[in-house]
Amino acid sequence: xxxxxxxxxxxxxxxxxxxxxxxxxxxxxxxxxxxxxxxxxxxxxxxxxxxxxxxxxxxxxxxxxxxxxxxxxxxxxxxxxxxxxxxxxxxxxxxxxxxxxxxxxxxxxxxxxxxxxxxxxxxxxxxxxxxxxxxxxxxxxxxxxxxxxxxxxxxxxxxxxxxxxxxxxxxxxxxxxxxxxxxxxxxxxxxxxxxxxxxxxxxxxxxx
Numbered sequence: 001x002x003x004x005x006x007x008x009x010x011x012x013x014x015x016x017x018x019x020x021x022x023x024x025x026x027x028x029x030x031x032x033x034x035x036x037x038x039x040x041x042x043x044x045x046x047x048x049x050x051x052x053x054x055x056x057x058x059x060x061x062x063x064x065x066x067x068x069x070x071x072x073x074x075x076x077x078x079x080x081x082x083x084x085x086x087x088x089x090x091x092x093x094x095x096x097x098x099x100x101x102x103x104x105x106x107x108x109x110x111x112x113x114x115x116x117x118x119x120x121x122x123x124x125x126x127x128x129x130x131x132x133x134x135x136x137x138x139x140x141x142x143x144x145x146x147x148x149x150x151x152x153x154x155x156x157x158x159x160x161x162x163x164x165x166x167x168x169x170x171x172x173x174x175x176x177x178x179x180x181x182x183x184x185x186x187x188x189x190x191x192x193x194x195x196x197x198x199x200x201x202x203x204x205x206x207x208x
Contacts, residue, residue: 015087015106021099023048023063035108037080052104053078054089062091063102074109086113111143112136115168138165146172 006027009016015032017025024047028040038051049057056062056075064070072090079085085108092103116139145152146169154162163182170180185193 015108017048017052017104017106019048019063019102019104021101023061023102025051026101032106035079035085035106036077048102048104052106054087056089062089062104063093072105077106085110112139115139115142115172142168143172145169147174 005018006029009018009027009029010031012029013031015035016029017032018027020026024045025043027044028036028038028051033040036051043051048063049061054075054077060070062070062072070091072088074086075089076084076086087109088107090105090107092105094101094103142165152166152169154165156162166182167180170176183196185197188196
């Protein structure tokens with residue numbers, strides 16, 4: 001099997017920047033090229049701070065010390081076209097025969113910020129609120145499943161916001177211009193619930 005490191009990095013859905021011991025760019029993967037707008041060949045050899053142009057690079061470079069890199073987290077970067085992109089930055093330090101190699105893993109948070117903005121536009125006191133890792137994982141899934149027509153099962157305790165998640169999926173789906181119809185299944189008897197969800201044969205259903 002003859003697979004190069006760049007082939008592996010290009011297959012990843014997140015951006016990656018490989019740096020030399022002097023924190024100069026060795027290469028970018030395909031996702032990072034798309035995110036920043038730079039081709040890997042034109043930025044090779046440049047200081048990372050001139051390519052990623054992240055707020056983190058200016059305030060506290062995670063690779064500034066000789067030891068393990070400082071923890072990553074949310075920040076932003078500036079693309080070639082001067083678009084500010086919210087990102088999650090994870091710095092990694094690798095030791096090779098030639099010395100230290102640094103790797104910055106960059107996750108584009110723009111879809112999450114866009115969804116949060118949509119939810120905030122219709123926010124009420126009963127709206128879904130939360131920034132926990134579990135909630136962020138759910139928010140990442142919303143735009144991914146919204147484009148599919150398969151049924152989606154949303155589970156959770158009473159009051160955790162299942163209907164709000166359903167509305168968010170509907171708002172991001174191709175049916176967003178159609179009405180959202182919510183049904184309180186707990187208040188319906190079994191026969192009526194079955195006909196509401198799955199339909200009924202004409203003339204074979206009566207309701208009180």
